[in-house]
Amino acid sequence: MKPELHSYRKGAGGYITFLIVMSVAVVAFAFLLAAYKATLRAQETQKTTQLRVDVAQRESAILRSILAVVPNKAIQCMQENSSLSPTPYNWTTISTESIALANAADADADGVGANIGSARLANPANFTGSVSNIFRGASGSGLINAGVNTQLSADYPPYLTTSLTTASLDATYPIVAETKTYGTNAAGTAQLSTSLYPIYNRIPYPKIRFGYSQSNASFVAKRNYWAFSIRYPESVPGVSRTRKLYVLSLYEVPSQVAISASVFMSLGRYSTGEKWAGVQINGAVFGERILAEESLSLNRLSSRAGIQIESGAAQSVAGTTAQNGFDSGNTIQSFEAANDAMFPVSVAGGFGRIAFVPLNRGLDFYRFLNTTGDSNRLSPTSWNDYTIGARRCAIKVTVTQCTSASNQTPTTIVVSYLTSSGTGSFTLTRGSHWPTDSQSGGTAIPFQTETIQTGRRCLSVHVDRLAGWLTARGALGVDSNNYIAINPDTSQSTVRTPTFPSNSLDMGITLRGGGGLTAFTKGFSLVTNLRLFFAADLNNIPTTAPAGSGLSGTFYPPLSIFAPEKRWGTTTTPRLVRFRGQLGALDSGSGEMIRPLDLRTGGTDEVAEDMDAILNEITSPAQLPPITFPNWLLTIEEVDTNSAGNT
């Protein structure tokens, strides 16, 4: 008989199965929830982190943009008609342009997102508001605080003193002016007397990796600064941020290194291919771009755009060796790990918050005639006066007439000079008020004419006659009339326009009687756009260093000679060239590589290889001649209001 199975319970079956499935589902769901929660938390962390990094990078980009925008605006403030429509130069415009240049306001400036349709904005750090919400002064309601006339707090550099008018302008525009000077408040930071050296003083070099000067050391400069705070953007949802204080510094740096060139420069060889001999470099070398062709021993090597060291031309720099590719690999870091110092070879373009700007006017540097106007400026100092050496000179000599277009012997020159009441001038005309050296009274006049051995007609400058002649003219002495510019007036039919390179028919300048310059207590400078011949020894009589200069030992009065072409000697007989000081090169506009020690002889125009040159750095403002080549160094540093620092 077949057994029958009976259910113990009435109703539908499968409850246990249902219970098991439900229990498992609940457990699985709980795990899913936990995982989902963890994922959400991780995403929130990553989002916040990404936002913070994004915001920090945008802020950093804006700071770097400020360094690019401000020098241009400061230059424009010094140029003609800037005061007629000044809005493009004020700090509001600078801030706006800096944000735009940094491309920081909109992460999708190209509008890619617009093509997606109803895209959801994922960039809460984008910004469309007023710049005043981002930029604010360190105190007060303005966008910026200029470091003039008022000390913001002990955490800021010492202010510069200036007139109320300039101070007011400086709060609205980036003003660079000679009327902003160091006062007694800067004592300490300015290491020399500010009454003796109110414009350029010896001050600490900023702790940057660009080695125009040595980090932890001092250099000769003037520091303008503006203080501001930034928080970009003003607020970001979910990210709490603080407003950070910064100081934008613009150092006015007169050229002071042993060799400087605002052009592509080669080091180590003459153009003949021979290696430099008899040359000692006790200091730094700076160039727009540098090609080192031979091994040299230097203190520092710096460039604005790049340094190339040829194979086998390793440079011995401050006791270390720099070879090509020094800035790749671990060379710099190995040096800095072993030494508490920055690597002595540096390129300004490789760093973030630094800008080095040589104010290079090229051949215009030598001309005071036919320059552009400079009225209606915001800055009290004109751009032309600031950057054109010839325009700054106290004595200006204009050659207005020559014998003929083919004989450039000057027959009439006009000499203007400083007097106690302003300026005076005197016209020297052959046969009238200008006796030759062989005529009565001729040897008392500092300007004469000569034809050198090569046949070139020259205006000769007798430096030793200048003081007596100025006194006879009722002019100020050589304490004030100590820098001379000489230009030919090429609007006159008998005066040739000087060419570069110089044509043999062009007029030349010979420099004589300058062996002893001790009477020039504030130095001597000569600027000309003609070929210049050193016809005699120059500045080879030492004197005592000025009191308060911070110098001791042998001291020669500061001297600078600016000419597009310089020749050593006037005869065809080769001579030893003995030189002490600094060498520099301006941009001639040719774009060619220059060789700074190609010192050519006057007679044969060949490179002098018989040389005894010791190139030094300027370490005191007392060594600055009246005319120098200007540079700007810009930095942005954070203000630390909480720390007095460890060192």
Add this chain to the structure above:
Amino acid sequence: MTLIEVSIALMIAMVLAVASMAMLSQQLSFTRMVQNQIFLLEDCPSINNTLSRMLGRVDSYRIYPTVAGAKAGGAGVITGGKAIVLSCSDSLERVSRSIVAAEADFYVENGVLRIRLTGPNNEEITYSGHTQS
């Protein structure tokens, strides 16, 4: 209910039980994996944020093999570092120095500072950074 039906019901129950156990095991594995990744998912972004912002504000750094070495100063290293001294200068050229020490390897590779962190499950992450100037 026949024997065949009972057998089928038991088989289905067993299949369900095995499937449930498999799902549970998978969920546990998934949760464990998430937990193992917590260092990379949550800790690392925060560390990255801290390091990148800190390095972006310093002027220079120096790596030392020990914290004691970092405190003592002197010559540093470029590999095998366990502590790093960060130097910041302010607008008055005052220098503040800070020591960062962690269970991490500090070293320099191709001129770039690298910081390699190892998590609790031997997961590794390497940060690269550069100073501001």
